[in-house]
Amino acid sequence: MPDVILDNKVFYNPVDFALKKIGGTWKMPVLWRLRIKTMRYSEIQEHIKHISQKMLTQTLKQLEADGFIDKKIFAEVPPRTEYSLTEKGRKAIEVIDYLRNYGLNLMLEAGINYQEMVEQEKRKKI
Amino acid sequence: MPDVILDNKVFYNPVDFALKKIGGTWKMPVLWRLRIKTMRYSEIQEHIKHISQKMLTQTLKQLEADGFIDKKIFAEVPPRTEYSLTEKGRKAIEVIDYLRNYGLNLMLEAGINYQEMVEQEKRKKI
DNA sequence: TCCGCTACGAACTTTTTGGTGTGTAAACTG
DNA sequence: CAGTTTACACACCAAAAAGTTCGTAGCGGA
Numbered sequence: 001m002p003d004v005i006l007d008n009k010v011f012y013n014p015v016d017f018a019l020k021k022i023g024g025t026w027k028m029p030v031l032w033r034l035r036i037k038t039m040r041y042s043e044i045q046e047h048i049k050h051i052s053q054k055m056l057t058q059t060l061k062q063l064e065a066d067g068f069i070d071k072k073i074f075a076e077v078p079p080r081t082e083y084s085l086t087e088k089g090r091k092a093i094e095v096i097d098y099l100r101n102y103g104l105n106l107m108l109e110a111g112i113n114y115q116e117m118v119e120q121e122k123r124k125k126i
Numbered sequence: 127m128p129d130v131i132l133d134n135k136v137f138y139n140p141v142d143f144a145l146k147k148i149g150g151t152w153k154m155p156v157l158w159r160l161r162i163k164t165m166r167y168s169e170i171q172e173h174i175k176h177i178s179q180k181m182l183t184q185t186l187k188q189l190e191a192d193g194f195i196d197k198k199i200f201a202e203v204p205p206r207t208e209y210s211l212t213e214k215g216r217k218a219i220e221v222i223d224y225l226r227n228y229g230l231n232l233m234l235e236a237g238i239n240y241q242e243m244v245e246q247e248k249r250k251k252i
Numbered sequence: 253t254c255c256g257c258t259a260c261g262a263a264c265t266t267t268t269t270g271g272t273g274t275g276t277a278a279a280c281t282g
Numbered sequence: 283c284a285g286t287t288t289a290c291a292c293a294c295c296a297a298a299a300a301g302t303t304c305g306t307a308g309c310g311g312a
Contacts, residue, residue: 255311256310256312257309260305263303263304264301265302265303266300267301268297269297272293273293273294274291274292275291275292280285281285281287
């Protein structure tokens with residue numbers, strides 16, 4: 001299997017390539033929120049707990065550069081930007097959904113009922 | 127979305143969980159070779175160029191601990207061990223195959239014909 | 253006029269991941 | 283009886299990824 005070099009990065013295989021694009025800790029979580037609706041920066045930040053500003057900014061920038069999301073800047077004060085999925089981004093959602101289901105199965109095998117945990121979180125807030 | 131802690135590790139979401147199990151640079155390449163047949167340590171090493179002994183050993187150990195592969199040790203000298211997929215490992219192959227196809231599509235969009243490159247590599251060796 | 257608001261940028265530190273280089277058991281070979 | 287072979291372990295090192303802290307533009311409101 002040959003190595004592929006693009007943008008000064010080495011890719012060992014197609015999976016590696018895919019995960020350099022949508023992998024890492026934050027890209028999928030961000031894409032996943034945007035699957036429902038367009039969101040502004042601060043809105044995404046509220047939805048994804050733990051994410052730091054730096055990571056969110058970096059993630060959004062890369063996803064935009066790679067064509068997964070669109071960015072709309074409103075020339076207002078205080079500033080406002082809105083992010084939405086592109087067609088490419090919507091395709092990525094299918095992959096994330098697939099991986100998510102696999103992950104849920106693995107978690108069940110390990111005795112973790114994730115979806116039940118999500119339900120409990122919701123009830124706490126009410 | 128709640129955090130899950132297992133084996134002293136924090137998982138933010140199901141995808142994260144799945145990729146902690148079969149992600150990283152080498153786990154999928156190793157599983158992918160084993161999809162065809164049982165292989166011994168040195169055989170895997172020859173198939174996956176670039177992989178170091180440490181990484182191969184570590185990868186195999188984790189995959190075994192997580193139940194993706196079986197290890198058979200032959201009490202011989204020099205030592206011989208054989209690795210094969212478990213049922214869980216075979217399920218992972220489906221996921222890898224899915225991700226692989228997605229990666230191939232992304233590469234095509236980026237103007238890289240990976241499969242053609244693989245063909246060329248083969249011809250070189252003949 | 254001073255403050256707050258939003259969406260960042262830059263510098264720095266920590267954590268995680270991967271790589272290198274060396275050592276070892278133990279039987280067989282010449 | 284020294285050399286070879288295989289599948290590792292261990293100690294150390296480099297690079298990549300992520301996290302923390304601080305700073306900033308510029309308008310509207312008190």
